[in-house]
Amino acid sequence: MKPTLVFLTHVLNNAIVDGFIPAAQALNHDVIVLTDHGHAHQQALANVRVHECDVFNPIAVIDLIAALNIEPQAVFSNSDHLQTCTALVADLLGVPAKPWKICYHAKNKHWMRKRLESLGLPTIWSQTIRGTDPVRSEWPYPLVVKPTQGVASMDVVRIDTPAQLTHHLAQLDESQSVLLEEFMDGPLITLETLGDGKHLHSIGGFDVSLSSPPYFVETAAQWNGPHTRQWRTHMAHTLVQFGVGLGACHSEFIVTPRGPVLVEINYRSIGDNREFLLDQLVEQGWFKSILQTHLGQEIEVPRVKPRCAQIDYLVAPHAGTLRQAPRIENNAAVQYRAIKQEGDAIQISHSNKDYIGVFTFQADSESELQHLRTETQNRAPWSVQ
Template identity: 25%
Template sequence: MNVLLISPGYPADMPHFTRGLAEVGARVYGIGDTPEALLPRLVQRCLSGYLHVRSLWDEEAVIAEVFAWKGMATIHRVECLWEPGMMLAARLREALGVPGLDTERTLPFRNKELMKRKLDDAGLRTPRHRHADSIAGCWEAAEEIGYPLILKPIDGAGSMDTYRVNDREELRAVLPRLHHVPEVSIEEFVEGEEFTFDTICIEGRIAYFNVAWYRPRPLIARSNEWISPQVIALRQISQPMLTEGLEMGHKVIEALDFQTGFTHMEWYRKESGEVVFGEIAARPPGAHQVDQMKFACNFDVYREWGRAICWHAFEAEISRDYNVATVYKRAQGHGHIQRIEGLEHIQEAYGEHLVWDTLLPIGAQRRNWRHTLVSDGFLMLRHPDLDTTLAMADDIGCNLHLYAG
């Protein structure tokens, strides 16, 4: 099995997806705009070949370079787990004649308006929505949908360039911030808790799924620097609170005709109990949520994804033993990390439950919290009991502090 993998070294978890493919017996051929010598060592060890291109975003040039690549064997799969490269992957599949999502089936995963129209047609509950490519169109859609509403890029990822708008004055203030976005999706704002439904699928069958709970919702976390966002991978997936959301997730996969690979869906549960679709991507979640799955269920998620891709098989025994919480921290101040307060208490109190610490060290340059959920690092912990997990996560959120200057 020869797999062409787009951008094998980026984002941060891509080296492990590369490893996962290699460990199940695939020959992995990478393609990217990073020089091969600068790829992570893990990636270099796992690749059977690598094509360095000037730009991944010149699709015609990339396709031509792939066909001219003398070091590449016959390709059986083309994979991409990074949102911006999804359409390139689809075009390469069509050009090489290999299975997987083609451009027609990829579009609904990239175009939020088309996505919701297809799910509307399938009878699923989506937010009221319209798309607009002009200021006048935004005003017209806002009047039709009503306030509060959400504005987001029609092909965006995460909550970048996403705004809640409560009235006409806020819309007037937000529109200039979206001047660089050619087309937006305008949606009803759904008040409720936000969850994920993440899957590894094999020929349309869900072989594994994960449910995570955002605390608070990403839009709120993206709007307030003082918040320490949490993502909780839930152990008890059979609880009534989740039942209708899981049913919706299965129906979404079917309606969009997704076959084999990873998906990441977000959905809402209103106080009334109604569930509403959010959006879905044909890729895994980011910010190390795949690692959460590993710590929650005790199997190598990267390797089993590789097995699903290459051999249409899933061999891991899934044991949902833990809730896993990731608490992302943002330093106070600007510049370099000067001190960390509260970490000794956290380590003493919860040391046996902490599974991963990526907090920036003293002297490191603080990251831009608006550009990455990981921010200035995170602590990941696990515990079988949800209330205990949440209490530990809240303690970290409130009493662990990083200071920059």
């Protein structure tokens, strides 16, 4: 009988369907998926056992695993929302587990700021506030308003004045709380790490381009750009001090005059198609290596191919209908993954939900990479009307 690997999932996503589950099967493991979106997963995973479960409740997950009479070798999730629950379940079952407190501190941005402050690590002014709380003129405007447990720049906006903040808070439910943070002006960079519980390996990172204020939609990501190369060791040190260890972690920093300061820690693999780029760049395989850490297996120091690479996101400029989508033939140098199809209605959320599709470019040199990008833009037009 094959060993079993249990996945906890929330909404259906490509990383699980096209990345992690095939990697688990390649490692010769039976796969069981527990999810609160059972129908969608059953349709996408015809040859995988899928069970409906309240995956936000660790007791419900543990009870279902017991009822299924299985003893998994690993319990894994790539969902931002499920890291704490997954850590609790894995720990109770005696399989490799992330520290659940670190998972929670990473996910909840208010607690992340408190932990950074308690450890003496670089951080910024922040405060939680509800819609009915008074607005103070002495706060360090401009501010960034964000959900304490948000993802993907959803509902994140820059606020320049007390009047703007008052108007913004008036749109919230009275009981809803948000996090206010001092705005950091500087380049956005990421660090992608992989840990086996003993060593934290820095894989590399991205220099990220953003949309114009007041929103923060990621429009492009340059693999191992100049800012990432300069600050890579510094960022890794911050994560080790914070407590990041087992498995994959995707962290974002702003480069300020005093060095990189954390924006957020996503204690799972990077997404938005960059995980598939990493799977091509990491010689041992990105998805496979991550699962091996959760299976308690020793991993080699990840070997990363010395390639230039960039991700370009096609961001809908306005609401409407996708009338023309890019048409290219994928190859080793240029790949396109469609998110929206021709005829799809487009609504604007000022987040990665506005993506039409994703281009991935790889080349041996920076000049060749930029040539590929320009050539592709000229021969693959698209439009929203």
